[in-house]
Amino acid sequence: MAEKACRHCLRVLEGLNCPICGTSDLSEEWSGLVIILDPARSEIAKKLGVDIPDKFALKVR
Amino acid sequence: MSEDSKIFIIKTTANQEKSVSEALARVSKKELLDIRAILSPEELKGYVLVEAPEAGLVDMAIQAIPHARAIIKGSSNIAEIEHFLKPKPVVTGIKEGSIIEVTSGPFKGERARVKRVDEGREEITVELFDAVVPIPITIRGDTVRVLKKEKED
Ligand SMILES: [Zn+2]
Numbered sequence: 001m002a003e004k005a006c007r008h009c010l011r012v013l014e015g016l017n018c019p020i021c022g023t024s025d026l027s028e029e030w031s032g033l034v035i036i037l038d039p040a041r042s043e044i045a046k047k048l049g050v051d052i053p054d055k056f057a058l059k060v061r
Numbered sequence: 062m063s064e065d066s067k068i069f070i071i072k073t074t075a076n077q078e079k080s081v082s083e084a085l086a087r088v089s090k091k092e093l094l095d096i097r098a099i100l101s102p103e104e105l106k107g108y109v110l111v112e113a114p115e116a117g118l119v120d121m122a123i124q125a126i127p128h129a130r131a132i133i134k135g136s137s138n139i140a141e142i143e144h145f146l147k148p149k150p151v152v153t154g155i156k157e158g159s160i161i162e163v164t165s166g167p168f169k170g171e172r173a174r175v176k177r178v179d180e181g182r183e184e185i186t187v188e189l190f191d192a193v194v195p196i197p198i199t200i201r202g203d204t205v206r207v208l209k210k211e212k213e214d
Contacts, residue, residue, distance in 0.1 A: 038096075047146050
């Protein structure tokens with residue numbers, strides 16, 4: 001199954017719902033990828049306001 | 062011993078940026094490496110950005126990753142790469158009245174005048190010059206090239 005991105009939190013996921021937002025408002029058209037491994041010490045995570053390790057799209061259509 | 066984050070750049074095979082990012086995340090978790098984030102902006106072809114405190118562990122991590130070629134000497138700081146975190150909407154710079162050329166899709170090569178710009182959906186509505194009947198069509202903002210901006214007066 002193709003990976004989709006949540007239109008609300010930009011999380012990249014498989015399945016029909018975003019596990020965090022619960023929404024089914026997902027898009028197959030997304031681009032850019034950022035993987036946050038250590039949100040507590042990542043400057044990128046701070047800039048993006050991410051506090052849970054996960055994968056995110058930079059842009060979702 | 063520096064704990065501060067730096068940004069290192071990895072050269073990858075073209076179009077393998079995402080697979081290198083995913084593989085690097087797996088290696089980092091498995092080997093418990095202090096890699097904090099991995100960034101692959103769409104506009105940066107052939108490179109992946111890695112946030113870590115030092116180059117050595119990044120260099121070590123990429124050794125077993127296919128399509129990760131080498132780490133570029135030196136490092137950047139977060140301020141230098143911050144713009145990648147806020148991609149510009151693709152219709153930025155396209156205004157009502159602009160003359161554009163369609164660069165892909167069924168109307169490729171056609172010239173048109175922009176009637177409306179929808180920044181949120183990244184779409185523009187245009188009227189083709191060579192159409193027999195000037196029907197407005199809506200196309201994606203990333204499938205056009207601006208030929209002439211509207212005069213500002
Ligand atoms: Zn979500």
